[in-house]
Amino acid sequence: MTQFEERRMRLAEAMEAGGDWPDRSPWIRDAVAALPRHLFAPDRLWCWDGFHYQPADRAEDPELWAAEVYAGPSDPAVTQVMGGRASSSISCQAVVVDMLDALMLQEGHRVLELGTGAGWNASLLGWRAGPGRVVSVEVDAGLAAEARRCLAVAGADVDVQVGDGSLGWPVGAPYDRVISTYAVDRVPWEWVAQTRGGGRIVTPWGRLGHVALTVAEGGGSATGWVQGLAMFMPSRGSEAGLGWSEVRGDGPPQDERPVARELLSLRDDAHLLFAVRVVLPDVVVIMNACDGTAVWAHDGVSSWAMLSASDDEGAAIAHQGGPRRLVEELERARGWWVSEGRPELYDFGMTVEPDQQYVWCRDPVAGSRWPV
Structure with a gap:
């Protein structure tokens, strides 16, 4: 053989x-x-x-x-x-x-x-x-x-x-x-x-x-x-925005606070991760920490956030910087997902028309929708 x-x-x-x-x-x-x-x-x-x-x-x-x-x-x-x-x-x-x-x-x-x-x-x-x-x-x-x-x-x-x-x-x-x-x-x-x-x-x-x-x-x-x-490469020449290290920079975070530990489920729940992608289409979420405890997010321009587990079993720690408060945006996106009954990624779909296209949840006509 x-x-x-x-x-x-x-x-x-x-x-x-x-x-x-x-x-x-x-x-x-x-x-x-x-x-x-x-x-x-x-x-x-x-x-x-x-x-x-x-x-x-x-x-x-x-x-x-x-x-x-x-x-x-x-x-x-x-x-x-x-x-x-x-x-x-x-x-x-x-x-x-x-x-x-x-x-x-x-x-x-x-x-x-x-x-x-x-x-x-x-x-x-x-x-x-x-x-x-x-x-x-x-x-x-x-x-x-x-x-x-x-x-x-x-x-x-x-x-x-x-x-x-x-x-x-x-x-x-x-x-x-x-x-x-x-x-x-x-x-x-x-x-x-x-x-x-x-x-x-x-x-x-x-x-x-x-x-x-x-x-x-x-x-x-x-x-x-x-x-x-799954993760896919973009079309050639469409790689818009900066990467994590460029957005994060070397400066100290502008804000640090505890957040609900459930937000760390972005690491492990593909359905939540996809919902966040739909609700916050310009935010990149990365599970790339060396110790496996962190979630990174950035908008490709100037705002970033990092979530990491704390010693307290009931909370996590969030650091962020830039003009946008990405931690709060991630919390709101997760809140919508929970309020909708935690839809799976298979509950989402897309409609493409000549002058518009949008992603919808559960129903292409009556369901929640987001313009692409």
């Missing part, structure tokens, strides 16, 4: 143990088995050491390289780093599988993929839809060229084009299915306009979850439910 076969088997078994193989889409497991991830991985990958990305070169350390390709179900293989940030990856297998399941792809469907990256996801789409049925758009010409090469080696007949994914690819429209491999804060109307009535669009939204939209007959709107929670 080769190192790849053993690692692939372990990853498949971990997916099985976690219930990550969808029952309604058995084809996905067959496609993953037929199209191994390592065929699409460049010779240099990037590992996060807790502070920076470090290279993992196939020639110098093949075991480390293979371990990055076939890590856990929720671990991506970073293939490109720009400005110290990951800018492209072979997405974690569990999320790829979940999004393909949400797409409800059938043989013969005409598919548009936005964000070719390494080409692995495009190959899986082609395996299901059939030869010549998938067009994939990649903004980075170098990545597009390498993806074409890998797809050819894998025997996948996928048309890779260089272009701005936010514009879709009108040449092949209308499509039965549209899928994005990068996160958007607003769903481009071009995607809806290029999808047939009754067609389906699956895209990460807000870098925190993915949504599946069905286009109305006549194409006047698209609506659908949130399908899952």
Whole structure:
């Protein structure tokens, strides 16, 4: 058994143990088995050491390289780093599988993929839809060229084009299915306009979850439910705002006070975390403390907050700075979530229309809604 076969088997078994193989889409497991991830991985990958990305070169350390390709179900293989940030990856297998399941792809469907990256996801789409049925758009010409090469080696007949994914690819429209491999804060109307009535669009939204939209007959709107929670890279060039260290700076906090310990559940409750993302769309929440006791939040401009556990079992300590009082905003967001009966992320959905789009809770017409 080769190192790849053993690692692939372990990853498949971990997916099985976690219930990550969808029952309604058995084809996905067959496609993953037929199209191994390592065929699409460049010779240099990037590992996060807790502070920076470090290279993992196939020639110098093949075991480390293979371990990055076939890590856990929720671990991506970073293939490109720009400005110290990951800018492209072979997405974690569990999320790829979940999004393909949400797409409800059938043989013969005409598919548009936005964000070719390494080409692995495009190959899986082609395996299901059939030869010549998938067009994939990649903004980075170098990545597009390498993806074409890998797809050819894998025997996948996928048309890779260089272009701005936010514009879709009108040449092949209308499509039965549209899928994005990068996160958007607003769903481009071009995607809806290029999808047939009754067609389906699956895209990460807000870098925190993915949504599946069905286009109305006549194409006047698209609506659908949130399908899952995961972190996604944004579209190239859309990385707005500063990072945590830049917003936090080196100065002392302007405010320190105790807060209810329940606010620390942001670390552990995916449903609360998603609700906060909906209610406070410009606030980034990070669970990244070395001791595992803190939650960081910032607005990408000048306001920040840090929550940490205290010795008192009934409280936590909050520090914050900047013109906004993010701690109070987080408390109000959690208060809304509790008052609504703690809705799960699957209780949220999105509607996209030509002149507006919004996220709603539980009911697209009568439920609470927030403009995107």
